Amino acid sequence: MKTRDITQIAVMVAVIIVLGYIPPIPIGLIPVPLVLQNMGIILASLLLGRKNGSYAVGLFVALAFVGFPVLSGGHGGAAVFVGPTAGYIYAWLVTPFLLGTLLRSHQHLAWEISATILIGVLFINLSGALWLSVTTHLALSKALLAGLVFLPGDLLKSGVAIALHRRLRLLDQFAAVEK
Template identity: 85%
Template sequence: MKTHDITRIAVMIAVIIVLGYIPPIPIGLIPVPLVLQNMGIILTSLLLGRKNGSFAVGLFVILAFVGFPVLSGGHGGAAVFVGPTAGYIYAWLVTPYLLGSLLRGHTHLAWEISATILVGVLFINLCGVLWLSATTQLALSKALIAGLVFLPGDLLKSGVAILLHQRLRRFDHSTVPEK
């Protein structure tokens, strides 16, 4: 791994952690708050691709698992990985690989938007809702309906991540998806 890659991985882990310091917004319907960290996961996936993005998100998740308070609201530790929000975290682990695979060799904005919505919004939310339903005794239909509250914000966060990726790609040609 090159120094350039290690630096970019470290910066993106820092971005994800900083987004976690922005207080989560409880929604009351379910024990899952609105957070900005998933925008960092999406941005990491877009900027670093599937290999380095997966490495960065994996390291971030390991930091959370061993107890560093890097998750939104200052949370961390193994207990988070069995709680109601764990499905989202597990989805984060595979998001860079999935999104990076879909974007591999594609540079069209429409393709990037579609792939980001599919993986960064729908996949993450589906995993989160399925886990939530399984761990809280909430009926799957009710969990799916409650999960709809996240879609507008996640679409907005994905749009911001795409915009940042498009802007940064102009300055650094190494952010072009892997071929």
């Protein structure tokens, strides 16, 4: 692994952690708050691709698992991985691989938006709702319905992640031309 890869992975882990320090917004309907960390997961997937994005998210999740308070609201520890929000965290682990695979050979904006919505919004929210349903004994239909509250914010966060990705990619291309 190159020094540049290690640096980019470390920076993305730091970005995801910093996004967790923005206070979560409790919804009240379900024990899952609105958070910004999923934007960092999507951004890591877009910027680093499936391999390095998976390393970044995996390292972040490992830090949370061993007890570092890196999850939104200062949470961490193994107990989080069996609680009502764990489905989202498990989905985060595979998001870079899935999104990176879908975007591997496609650079078109429409494809990037579609793949990001499919994986970064729908897959994560569906996984979270399924886990929530199992752990809280909430009917799946109710968990899915309650999860709809996340869609507008998640679509906005995905849009921001795509815009940042495209802007940073342009800057990287510009820097390469300058060399």
